Amino acid sequence: MLDCQDHEVCIESAMSEAESICQENGLRFTELRKEVLRLIWLSHVPAKAYDILEKLKGKAWSAKPPTVYRALDFLLETGLVHKLDSINAYIGCSHPREHNGCYFLICTDCNEAKECCSPELTDAIELAWNKNSFRPQKVTLEVLGQCGECE
Amino acid sequence: MLDCQDHEVCIESAMSEAESICQENGLRFTELRKEVLRLIWLSHVPAKAYDILEKLKGKAWSAKPPTVYRALDFLLETGLVHKLDSINAYIGCSHPREHNGCYFLICTDCNEAKECCSPELTDAIELAWNKNSFRPQKVTLEVLGQCGECE
DNA sequence: TTAAAAATTGTTATATTATAACATTAAAGT
DNA sequence: ACTTTAATGTTATAATATAACAATTTTTAA
Numbered sequence: 001m002l003d004c005q006d007h008e009v010c011i012e013s014a015m016s017e018a019e020s021i022c023q024e025n026g027l028r029f030t031e032l033r034k035e036v037l038r039l040i041w042l043s044h045v046p047a048k049a050y051d052i053l054e055k056l057k058g059k060a061w062s063a064k065p066p067t068v069y070r071a072l073d074f075l076l077e078t079g080l081v082h083k084l085d086s087i088n089a090y091i092g093c094s095h096p097r098e099h100n101g102c103y104f105l106i107c108t109d110c111n112e113a114k115e116c117c118s119p120e121l122t123d124a125i126e127l128a129w130n131k132n133s134f135r136p137q138k139v140t141l142e143v144l145g146q147c148g149e150c151e
Numbered sequence: 152m153l154d155c156q157d158h159e160v161c162i163e164s165a166m167s168e169a170e171s172i173c174q175e176n177g178l179r180f181t182e183l184r185k186e187v188l189r190l191i192w193l194s195h196v197p198a199k200a201y202d203i204l205e206k207l208k209g210k211a212w213s214a215k216p217p218t219v220y221r222a223l224d225f226l227l228e229t230g231l232v233h234k235l236d237s238i239n240a241y242i243g244c245s246h247p248r249e250h251n252g253c254y255f256l257i258c259t260d261c262n263e264a265k266e267c268c269s270p271e272l273t274d275a276i277e278l279a280w281n282k283n284s285f286r287p288q289k290v291t292l293e294v295l296g297q298c299g300e301c302e
Numbered sequence: 303t304t305a306a307a308a309a310t311t312g313t314t315a316t317a318t319t320a321t322a323a324c325a326t327t328a329a330a331g332t
Numbered sequence: 333a334c335t336t337t338a339a340t341g342t343t344a345t346a347a348t349a350t351a352a353c354a355a356t357t358t359t360t361a362a
Contacts, residue, residue, distance in 0.1 A: 028329085030339070049319065064342065069320065074339095085236040086291045088319065088348095103276075105285045116279060124275040125254075125294070128267060133299035134256045140237045142291040143276070148284035179358085181310075200348070215313065220349065225310095239348065 001112040001147035002044050011041045014092050018080050021096060036071040040081055044112045046089030086142045103141035109150035152263045152298035153195050162192045165243050169231050187222040191232055195263045197240030237293045254292035260301035
């Protein structure tokens with residue numbers, strides 16, 4: 001599904017961008033938060049919270065559910081990570097500096113997910129909700145299906 | 152949020168349409184399934200599985216979690232009910248004979264949800280996924296925010 | 303019409319996902 | 333340095349959902 005050539009590069013660039021964003025905004029990118037973000041970025045398959053927990057236990061931490069969920073809360077709030085509600089899993093944001101018209105393609109065969117953006121989509125959605133005089137706060141748009149490589 | 156004038160009528164028409172659909176398709180609309188659908192339609196606030204369970208217990212059933220989840224599975228498969236993944240709740244489908252370009256507006260104040268359709272939306276989404284050579288199987292589109300009455 | 307097969311429901315147990323509440327430690331502000 | 337705030341540790345539990353097998357009901361078909 002993905003165009004990522006060298007995933008090590010992919011991870012490192014995500015980590016350093018996260019570092020910058022936190023610095024710019026005076027947010028504390030602690031070791032725990034870093035490690036959780038890195039674990040999420042380990043693959044393009046969205047990570048489950050309890051899988052992250054198991055991996056954390058293998059490291060220095062005395063990790064328990066709140067350990068992971070608190071780190072996830074931080075990463076979600078800062079926009080470094082997205083939660084995919086349709087599969088209860090977490091994926092690193094591929095462009096954490098701007099979030100416009102994002103949606104997710106999730107392959108039910110290889111389990112990889114890809115974040116996409118489409119201005120036309122945003123426009124269509126805005127048009128639709130304006131008709132309903134609705135003030136949107138959060139949009140969830142996830143497409144489950146088969147990616148090009150898997151079909 | 153809703154234009155429903157008389158909710159009794161709203162419920163009864165949903166129930167009788169469900170009855171018809173099941174009959175047409177040779178599906179068994181058992182008492183249990185009927186009751187669960189009716190409980191979901193009790194309000195336009197999406198129903199939580201365990202709330203349905205509690206209400207069922209007040210009736211004739213010896214209800215346990217699988218009782219509810221199996222009825223929900225049936226109703227979801229037949230398209231009589233939708234699951235809202237962003238809030239883990241279930242809502243009656245307002246037009247179960249055709250599902251095209253549906254999405255949901257969910258008010259975080261009054262908790263009501265409204266099913267909407269927008270062909271432009273469907274088109275924009277299809278355009279977007281075609282670019283990615285992705286074969287969609289299920290689309291989740293939910294907008295959390297404030298409805299007209301609540302803002 | 304009755305036996306076999308299939309579908310539905312009952313029941314017990316457990317898996318999965320997530321948060322509350324309070325204690326402790328570390329960092330930042332004054 | 334001391335106070336406050338933020339982050340993490342820890343225990344317990346809440347909320348959501350499914351597995352596995354037994355009993356029953358409905359349908360099929362001999």
